[in-house]
Amino acid sequence: MDFVGIIPARYASTRFPGKPLAKLGGKIVIQCVYEQVRSVLDDVYVATDDERIMNAVKSFGGNAVMTSPNHKSGTDRIEEAVNIIGKNFDVVINIQGDEPFIHKSQIETICKCFDDPQTMIATLGRPFSEKDTIKDLENPNSPKLICDNNGFAMYFSRSIIPYIRGEEKSNWINKFNYLKHIGLYAYRANVLREITKLPQSSLELAESLEQLRWLQNGYRIKVGITNIETIGIDTPEDLEKAEEFINSQKI
Numbered sequence: 567m568d569f570v571g572i573i574p575a576r577y578a579s580t581r582f583p584g585k586p587l588a589k590l591g592g593k594i595v596i597q598c599v600y601e602q603v604r605s606v607l608d609d610v611y612v613a614t615d616d617e618r619i620m621n622a623v624k625s626f627g628g629n630a631v632m633t634s635p636n637h638k639s640g641t642d643r644i645e646e647a648v649n650i651i652g653k654n655f656d657v658v659i660n661i662q663g664d665e666p667f668i669h670k671s672q673i674e675t676i677c678k679c680f681d682d683p684q685t686m687i688a689t690l691g692r693p694f695s696e697k698d699t700i701k702d703l704e705n706p707n708s709p710k711l712i713c714d715n716n717g718f719a720m721y722f723s724r725s726i727i728p729y730i731r732g733e734e735k736s737n738w739i740n741k742f743n744y745l746k747h748i749g750l751y752a753y754r755a756n757v758l759r760e761i762t763k764l765p766q767s768s769l770e771l772a773e774s775l776e777q778l779r780w781l782q783n784g785y786r787i788k789v790g791i792t793n794i795e796t797i798g799i800d801t802p803e804d805l806e807k808a809e810e811f812i813n814s815q816k817i
Contacts, residue, residue, distance in 0.1 A: 567656040570609040574640035577616035591812040598666035606673040609683035613647035646760040660751040664799040675790035685788040688752040691745035709747040719787040
């Protein structure tokens with residue numbers, strides 16, 4: 567199968583303007599992401615709406631395409647990018663531009679999801695570990711998901727799912743194999759074209775989770791399992807922590 571990795575990257579950000587061009591470990595953030603993905607996939611592109619990001623990607627030898635500044639989601643930006651690239655790919659992988667530590671195995675896992683012909687969309691889940699607490703489980707910025715017996719997503723939520731009846735909440739994490747959603751997505755090319763035409767759904771609006779639009783419209787989402795935690799960069803403080811992480815690995 568022909569896979570392409572596309573990394574949406576915007577300059578404007580409420581919490582961290584210019585984030586893709588921030589320095590991390592001697593490189594810019596978007597370069598760190600790009601190189602991680604390029605270690606697995608032959609075809610990788612940054613999809614941006616800003617000349618500064620476009621020029622920065624080209625300066626380190628990467629591929630970039632200029633897309634509209636009016637997209638409401640990264641999925642829409644990716645679909646436009648595929649059209650601009652003009653090649654026939656079987657599967658399009660959406661890699662977040664603020665995940666500089668995305669692991670090679672995670673990309674490989676999401677690719678393997680498409681060995682199942684029933685897979686229309688794929689994503690990743692990480693089991694909560696013994697180090698996690700009930701506060702980690704309750705964090706609404708860390709969506710949870712549940713799967714059916716064949717590894718397809720049944721639901722995503724910012725709340726704890728499932729609810730465990732008759733058990734103290736503080737002990738829930740020890741009573742069920744909860745899954746944290748890792749926001750890496752892949753779509754069959756024809757499915758990507760279809761889902762970008764869907765209107766927002768009631769569940770998506772309620773939880774503010776785009777993937778619920780796809781589920782509510784009957785699309786099947788295969789979930790690959792990873793035990794690796796990603797480190798996203800949403801704020802300047804996150805960047806500082808990421809720099810500390812890099813420095814700790816050098817010791």
